[in-house]
Amino acid sequence: MRSSWRVEREELARWAAWRSANRQQRDVAGDRTCRVASVAPRRRAARRATTMSDQRTTSPRSNVRRVLEESGAVHGGDDVALREALALLSTADAENKRKNRKLYLLLDLDETLIVAKNLEKEPSHVPVGKPIVVQGRSTLRFDLIERPGLQHFLREVSKLFVVFMYTMGDEAYVRAVLDVIDPHGKNFAGGIACWKESEGRHHKYIERVVCDRSMALVVDDMMDYWTEDMPNFILTRRFVGDHADDGLMLLYGQLKAVHEAYFKAAAAAATDEPPAVPRVLAEMRGAVFGGCTIAFTGVVLDQTEETLVSQPLCKLVRLFGGDVTLDVDRATHLVARQKEGWRGAAKIRKAIARMAQDPSFVCVWDHWLWDSLAAWKAQPTDDYALPTSDADEAPAVAAASALPPSVTQRDDSPPAARSEPSDAAGRKRPREAAADNSEPAVYRSMGAVSAYLKGKQASSGAGE
Numbered sequence: 394m395r396s397s398w399r400v401e402r403e404e405l406a407r408w409a410a411w412r413s414a415n416r417q418q419r420d421v422a423g424d425r426t427c428r429v430a431s432v433a434p435r436r437r438a439a440r441r442a443t444t445m446s447d448q449r450t451t452s453p454r455s456n457v458r459r460v461l462e463e464s465g466a467v468h469g470g471d472d473v474a475l476r477e478a479l480a481l482l483s484t485a486d487a488e489n490k491r492k493n494r495k496l497y498l499l500l501d502l503d504e505t506l507i508v509a510k511n512l513e514k515e516p517s518h519v520p521v522g523k524p525i526v527v528q529g530r531s532t533l534r535f536d537l538i539e540r541p542g543l544q545h546f547l548r549e550v551s552k553l554f555v556v557f558m559y560t561m562g563d564e565a566y567v568r569a570v571l572d573v574i575d576p577h578g579k580n581f582a583g584g585i586a587c588w589k590e591s592e593g594r595h596h597k598y599i600e601r602v603v604c605d606r607s608m609a610l611v612v613d614d615m616m617d618y619w620t621e622d623m624p625n626f627i628l629t630r631r632f633v634g635d636h637a638d639d640g641l642m643l644l645y646g647q648l649k650a651v652h653e654a655y656f657k658a659a660a661a662a663a664t665d666e667p668p669a670v671p672r673v674l675a676e677m678r679g680a681v682f683g684g685c686t687i688a689f690t691g692v693v694l695d696q697t698e699e700t701l702v703s704q705p706l707c708k709l710v711r712l713f714g715g716d717v718t719l720d721v722d723r724a725t726h727l728v729a730r731q732k733e734g735w736r737g738a739a740k741i742r743k744a745i746a747r748m749a750q751d752p753s754f755v756c757v758w759d760h761w762l763w764d765s766l767a768a769w770k771a772q773p774t775d776d777y778a779l780p781t782s783d784a785d786e787a788p789a790v791a792a793a794s795a796l797p798p799s800v801t802q803r804d805d806s807p808p809a810a811r812s813e814p815s816d817a818a819g820r821k822r823p824r825e826a827a828a829d830n831s832e833p834a835v836y837r838s839m840g841a842v843s844a845y846l847k848g849k850q851a852s853s854g855a856g857e
């Protein structure tokens with residue numbers, strides 16, 4: 394019996410026929426899925442209103458759909474045939490990538506690879522990066538700051554992965570950014586998926602880039618978009634423009650380790666069943682939160698037994714070996730987000746009372762969780778501890794400069810300005826997770842919180 398992952402011979406033959414008929418492809422299983430469109434015959438390209446630049450920011454899925462439609466393999470609106478064709482393509486491509494020791498990597502853009510400061514919205518910002526101009530419904534100017542080591546990072550990960558960019562920024566914004574970070578079109582060989590009217594604004598999903606999810610890794614500073622893909626997900630610390638940021642160095646080490654573990658497992662496999670990235674990732678994450686039962690306040694909205702099962706952060710905590718609970722009395726840790734009036738929150742009052750009785754009980758700010766998830770290592774809780782009395786509060790705030798960089802620099806405000814359809818060229822949708830965040834005192838003193846957060850602060854409660 395043939396193994397399940399091998400492509401059936403007749404299916405490959407079908408695909409070969411499509412390739413041959415179109416004469417567009419140098420290699421369907423090659424690195425550049427998006428080149429399917431870019432190498433289309435000139436006469437066909439000339440008829441299209443789109444330019445090469447347009448095609449570059451058209452998602453791989455859209456490009457493949459167009460080629461399949463042009464080849465006659467599927468017809469407009471035939472979703473069943475398209476799904477079958479995409480599955481076939483993904484399978485064939487995955488087999489090729491395994492032979493070439495490559496996996497797939499989906500990279501977010503904003504606050505993962507770069508940060509772009511909207512100079513209209515932040516007039517006091519002193520530019521420190523490279524200027525970009527986004528021509529949309531209006532003209533917007535940004536100061537684009539690359540995350541330290543970005544070019545080296547992209548070069549190195551491209552040796553191990555087929556790299557896709559997947560961003561909620563719109564096309565005009567993404568093109569302007571690409572002109573700076575990837576002027577020769579070499580860094581995102583898989584293709585680029587940016588925000589489109591036809592796509593949801595609250596959801597990212599692996600299938601959009603046309604790849605085998607069992608070989609895919611996702612990197613983003615926001616987990617809430619990736620509801621179904623937590624097993625493939627790697628959280629990166631949010632980049633806010635700091636020149637001492639080492640997030641890409643940390644990330645590269647993790648990606649390289651996963652790549653090595655995957656192909657080591659593939660070589661050692663007793664059968665021809667290939668390993669799966671989620672399984673490899675689970676083994677590497679280990680039990681970072683082993684023995685931890687975490688309760689939240691101000692971090693997870695609308696907490697119910699049901700949301701604790703489905704909410705991405707809760708899923709991720711479980712994937713790291715921990716558990717989550719609604720009940721502070723059952724918890725080993727209370728993870729809190731600092732808001733106005735946080736001392737009055739019921740869970741925090743209960744937690745502080747419990748700490749007096751139970752020294753093993755831990756009460757920490759949410760940065761402890763983000764940093765532990767990003768580092769794949771539980772961070773020392775002392776650095777993130779809530780002050781347990783009024784007298785402790787002032788020293789705790791004053792000590793902010795001694796906290797780890799990711800703590801003092803984290804800013805949950807939305808990115809400066811991208812593009813949003815209803816907006817005049819350029820704003821990305823607000824982050825749901827940040828929607829009710831109020832301003833931590835450590836940020837207030839640094840003047841690093843946007844007007845967005847301040848506006849929302851008034852409407853946010855003091856937690857459950």
Ligand SMILES: [Mg+2]
Nearest residue numbers: 501503504614
């Ligand atoms: Mg982001």
